[in-house]
Amino acid sequence: MTPTPISPPDAVVHAAGLDFHYDEYHAVRDVSLTVRRGEIFALLGTNGAGKTTTLEILQGFRERSGGDLTVFGVDPFRDPAEIRARTGVVLQEAGHFGEISVRAELTMWSRLSSRTDSVDRVLGLVDLTHRSENRVDSLSGGERRRLDLAMAIWGAPELIVLDEPTTGLDPESRRTLWSLVRDLRDAGTTIVLTTHYLEEAEELADVVAIMHQGALAVHGTLDEVLATRPSRIQVDVRPVDGERLIAAAPAGVTAAWNDARRPADAGLRALEVVSDDQQAALTWLIRTADHERMVLGPLRASPASLDEVFHHVRNSTTDPATPDHKTSEVSR
Template sequence: MNTNVIEVTDLRRVYGGGFEAVRGIGFTVARGEVFALLGTNGAGKTSTVELLEGLARPASGRVRVLGHDPYEERAAVRPRTGVMLQEGGFPSELTVTETARMWAGCVSGARPVGEALATVGLTRRGDVRVKQLSGGERRRLDLALALLGGPEVLFLDEPTTGLDAEGRRDTWELVRALRDAGTTVLLTTHYLEEAENLADRLAILHEGRIATTGTPAEVTAEQPSRISFELPDGYLLGDLPPLDRLGVSGHEVDGTLVRLRTHALQRTATGLLAWAEAAGVELRRLDVRSASLEEAFLGIAERQEAAA
């Protein structure tokens, strides 16, 4: 059995007037995997997800979800997928329970409404009208309805927008539980911390193309780690061991503050601390940190703009 439940090959989407929002991208998502699509506004994330959901026909290229074309074979795909859009657009006068019951009537093999609401922490809000919900509660309702059919593939478009920190963490735990149970999740998010915590693999889109893809660790490894500290009194940069021997790829000095960039963090930090110990000095304001997904994201955007 093919373990990839989503397969995208040379996918393109063109809007009226000839604007090419998606420019020949390709990727796969394995069964039971969380895959994140990242990108700045206008990068093509939502345009791509809509093609995967079967909401539009691609200009060219190939999409397969669970082995089917999601647009041409919608009847074979839709009952096995769940979709959480950026905006739910539910009738404002219905209560939470009434909305869920209405939606359940449109879903094949819907789970009990109470169970779906309990999953996202809305049990006590069942009698509240949708218009009275907070933005975060509406996002929880969106997620509950996406889960009603027990989907094999779940599309989450900005799932935690409007949620507080606790709600965001609860949603993360739910997504992890769904993945562990075998659900495949394709996620778009502006929260890079969210992608770093949830995604097994990710792709960063820029102007309709995939700039990089891999695990979060693989993507961040392309960026240097950083070490910063204050030079001890009476010491200059030249008093340190040769920076190239420490594995330093770049540096800046701002008064007594030194910032080092390195792709060999352990080697650089060990050499620096060993020198300080031997010299009997303290490196004040010492800060050692690995590259983050945010730095990788911003670095890609900067490189692409510089090359344009």
Template sequence: MTTTAATPAERTRTADDLVVDVRGLVVAYGSFRAVDGVDLDVRRGEVFALLGTNGAGKTSTLEALQGFRPRAAGQVDVLGEDPKVSTRRIRAASGVMVQEAGFVPEATPVSALQLWASLSSRVDDVDAVLERVGLAHRRGVLVKDLSGGERRRLDLALAVWGAPDLIVLDEPTAGLDPESRATLWGLVRELRDGGTTVLMTTHHLEEAEQLADRVAIMHRGRIAVRGTLAEVLDQRPARITAVRRLAGRPDEQVDVRTHDLQGDLLTLLLDAQRTGAELHRLRATPASLDEVFHSVVRSTPEPSTAEEASR
């Protein structure tokens, strides 16, 4: 699997559309580099999913984008500003759903949102936002009495407040039930349709497949693969499976990995027609994100102790 970076041509073509532009980002904890030279670009109006295993460096990357995490090296632009310098201006234009953050236990969804509204330069309607995230019926319940999923919905309500230009969602569906997940997915699509750019991290591949216009797979602090979903999936071969049955002969298992799905499928069908064979349980499937993801993880060797220490 190849590590990819935006080409100069690609960068020139999209420079005016970049909402997030990261070059050579390094975030280090002591001698350990949690993020090790990451290039990232998120274009206006797209949903970009940063995938990776736990500890891949996704959250550290997002924290550097928000100015929370000092960077050891690299250049970061968010909405045209450096988060180290223009933290306030970036926050005024972006909404953030962090992976783990709490509320005052004595607050209610409505009082938490009213506080947020009073602090924000973005304008919105408390009742409408609670309705959008499906918390209207729980508006007066103490936060400490909300379920985990309901608290995540409240997280989301704060992030989408006032329809920011950029929304950063860190593992947004972690711990959510299917209904809450569907609500969130719907909201993300709605936001994108309204022109909001969404940068999300997830290790749920299905989520990325459902929502993302482009994805990047991060592993051991580096971006291993990135592109549109189709581009990423094209990096792994598609698969054709079948049972080939010919009179008087034992069944033959067909299992073909191919980068030319259409051509090889046609060849298989023509061969069957020519020989009079029957193809049972014929399946032709493109590579899944799951396969690409596992391929990235498998193809990256475990660092030696010395390497780990030097990182």
């Protein structure tokens, strides 16, 4: 009998050395991760990275080829009923019975679920009470996604899997759904999120994992993941001052023109300063400008974005069997 992997006491999902093969193709390679109770865990991936396969294994739809895995302390493939009873899912595309009312569809769903709940309570949570007697096919795209979420949260599951929950939604509907997801997290629900919208993951996630070539390329809290790429400082300066700053940049700081952001205008150009240590770079920039009597224009300092991290991973040619440990994983 395979021993149960030791997981943290607050772990909902715990994987250690997870592997999966499609015949000769190694789709998932030595993936280790923990999803803790009451957090939003974003599982992202480049094309063909193995993200979907990993998600299917976590839900018990596929049997892993190797490694250890527990969800709620049990093997999801060998005890799928336990997982289904405690998990809600929002699929990327869900089917609806358009000719019946919202209330009728949710009532029908309740009869298929092993969990019990109140139709009125759930409709209230997703702000569909005022639409409860309307036909499903009269709902907007955002309202339909809220109905999908209503089905997923029926009976207050401990874990919810959101697969591309806001695809095709307008910005207002997307933010409404984000607010609902945060409310679920704040109430103690654990959420695994997959999305192609990196700003969505950056907005919602407590923990981020990015898969590439079947392996975890980056994994950690959102702050830890963003820290794997340098921060940026953008400032408008006179060209002559900018050239002096570029020449004087100390070790670990790169200064260069960013004319794509601001072409030369009224004697000013945009200078971009890149460094792993934002505070040190800011200190150098301000002190140098003060010492040299330079006048700095509007200044903006920002950490790397998740988009930058993702594209760095995507453009990496690192063999997953021999990862570059400087950027391959940030331990939580």
